[in-house]
Amino acid sequence: MLSGGEFRMGSNRHYPEERPERTESVAEFAIDVFPVRNSDFAEFVEATQYMTAAERTGHSHVFQMTQGPVPLNNPDQWWKAVRGACWYNPRPGTELPGDFSEHPVVHVALEDAKAYAAWAGGRLPTEAEWEFAARGGPHNAQFAWGDEFAPNGQRMAQVWQGAFPWYYAPGGIPGTVAVGQFPANGYGLYDMIGNVWEWTQSTFAAPALDKPAGCCSCSPQQDSNTLFTLKGGSHLCAAEYCLRYRPAARIGIAGASSTSHLGFRCAYNTSPK
Numbered sequence: 001m002l003s004g005g006e007f008r009m010g011s012n013r014h015y016p017e018e019r020p021e022r023t024e025s026v027a028e029f030a031i032d033v034f035p036v037r038n039s040d041f042a043e044f045v046e047a048t049q050y051m052t053a054a055e056r057t058g059h060s061h062v063f064q065m066t067q068g069p070v071p072l073n074n075p076d077q078w079w080k081a082v083r084g085a086c087w088y089n090p091r092p093g094t095e096l097p098g099d100f101s102e103h104p105v106v107h108v109a110l111e112d113a114k115a116y117a118a119w120a121g122g123r124l125p126t127e128a129e130w131e132f133a134a135r136g137g138p139h140n141a142q143f144a145w146g147d148e149f150a151p152n153g154q155r156m157a158q159v160w161q162g163a164f165p166w167y168y169a170p171g172g173i174p175g176t177v178a179v180g181q182f183p184a185n186g187y188g189l190y191d192m193i194g195n196v197w198e199w200t201q202s203t204f205a206a207p208a209l210d211k212p213a214g215c216c217s218c219s220p221q222q223d224s225n226t227l228f229t230l231k232g233g234s235h236l237c238a239a240e241y242c243l244r245y246r247p248a249a250r251i252g253i254a255g256a257s258s259t260s261h262l263g264f265r266c267a268y269n270t271s272p273k
Helices: 038-048 053-057 110-119 127-135
Strands: 005-009 022-026 059-063 079-083 197-203 227-231 250-254
Touching (some): 110 197, 127 197, 127 227
Antiparallel strands (some): 059 079
16 A cells, blocks of 8 residues: 655756646545556456457457568558457467466557456556656656666666667567566555556657657557557667656557557555455
């Protein structure tokens, strides 16, 4: 349970949509230690027979690396609508190694996240609650862990390594990792930064932007008058293009959006059971 209180929200140092830095406050609330995992979502589906939006439409958006350097002004170069992509089949046609049960669930639209949260006795966090939780304490550092991206050379979150969107330094396919692989923040919360973007219940308002957050969204679904706020960045955020793996960072997408790097965690008005 987080006691809430005042904190500094937003940033004047980075993207226009984060401004202005300001004082906000939140009431006491609780939030999941981890983003919702595939194993968690499987329990929900088994109990309710729920079918996600991606399953009903028959497709979702999957990130695909380009063959080489490309201009970074057209997300359609690396986002593809893939038939059959959904939470239990995140990359159709690709043999994914290992057990994905502890990875954060992806390919969930806003309605799917809300349905799970209601089943779990919770709700989605507001943007302010999410940012308060991500900061891990009463400080206003650039990252959730401080002002240095990799203190003592230690990676602190699952974000892009290499040159976006064509070179991934570790090799293989860039993707999620099992939750809890990186240190917890000051509130004992894991994966608040990187791995997957996370839904909030808050609508998105921002100045007119020069270009979309293309590593983080898929332009074919930006057709709604109401956008909702995502927080935390993902494994696709790269410093040279999308330095959004910070508590203040935010983007807005349509609630119907479903992608291979978008998940969520639940908040609660009282301590979760």
